[in-house]
Amino acid sequence: MNIPTPHIGVSQQGIVAKTVLMPGDPLRAKFIADTFLEDAVQFNNIRGMLGFTGTYKGKKISVMGSGMGMPSIGIYSFELFQFYGVENIIRIGSCGAYTDELELYDVILATDAYSESAYAKVQSGSEDDVMLPSPELNEKLEGFAKELEIELHKCRIHSNDVFYNGQEGYFEMVRDKHGCKAVEMESFALFANAKATGKKAACLLTVSDSLVTHKVTTAEERQNAFTEMMKIALEMAE
Numbered sequence: 665m666n667i668p669t670p671h672i673g674v675s676q677q678g679i680v681a682k683t684v685l686m687p688g689d690p691l692r693a694k695f696i697a698d699t700f701l702e703d704a705v706q707f708n709n710i711r712g713m714l715g716f717t718g719t720y721k722g723k724k725i726s727v728m729g730s731g732m733g734m735p736s737i738g739i740y741s742f743e744l745f746q747f748y749g750v751e752n753i754i755r756i757g758s759c760g761a762y763t764d765e766l767e768l769y770d771v772i773l774a775t776d777a778y779s780e781s782a783y784a785k786v787q788s789g790s791e792d793d794v795m796l797p798s799p800e801l802n803e804k805l806e807g808f809a810k811e812l813e814i815e816l817h818k819c820r821i822h823s824n825d826v827f828y829n830g831q832e833g834y835f836e837m838v839r840d841k842h843g844c845k846a847v848e849m850e851s852f853a854l855f856a857n858a859k860a861t862g863k864k865a866a867c868l869l870t871v872s873d874s875l876v877t878h879k880v881t882t883a884e885e886r887q888n889a890f891t892e893m894m895k896i897a898l899e900m901a902e
């Protein structure tokens with residue numbers, strides 16, 4: 665396939681940086697570009713899935729929305745990896761806590777992602793129900809967090825296909841049986857695509873709600889708290 669792809673509108677190679685940060689919300693991508701990037705250029709607006717490239721501390725980086733769920737991040741991350749020369753994608757998202765060891769606004773670095781999703785099986789015939797991030801990216805992100813004095817909680821996450829789960833006891837089962845401490849809806853597919861294309865991916869998450877304590881954050885609080893996670897990921901610019 666040539667560029668532009670069906671879902672990313674830019675036809676010039678090199679407009680997307682080697683490293684792309686992917687929040688779920690395209691407006692958060694715009695917030696990051698407006699707040700942290702210099703000379704930001706918008707490279708995508710198909711379906712409103714905004715993407716920007718600019719510089720952070722003088723180094724090039726892109727940021728683009730992934731949308732919600734594995735089919736959505738699956739499409740965008742695959743096209744970035746396969747057709748736009750992207751080497752590294754770092755998801756920067758929100759998650760729900762499955763344990764009271766995690767507080768609202770804690771920042772998580774995913775050590776791996778468990779899922780019931782058929783994404784990896786359909787994509788590349790993989791029977792694995794756990795997908796891994798790049799150890800190299802995780803090591804770098806840990807180093808940046810340390811330099812910025814931001815505490816990172818390293819744990820396995822659950823990439824869930826269903827936000828409005830109607831089954832009693834479901835999250836406790838996933839937590840206790842599979843060791844997941846938090847839930848989101850994208851990383852398993854992102855990691856599967858990185859594996860399938862020979863590229864690298866990682867995931868930082870900020871706790872936005874707790875399935876245990878039922879505490880939630882407001883949209884405004886989230887915007888502020890999430891800047892910690894963004895600052896760690898932005899250090900990946902090169």
Ligand code: HPA
Nearest residue numbers: 758759760847848849872
């Ligand atoms: N479930 C799934 N994804 C999420 C959640 C949740 O509770 N919170 C933030 N992302």
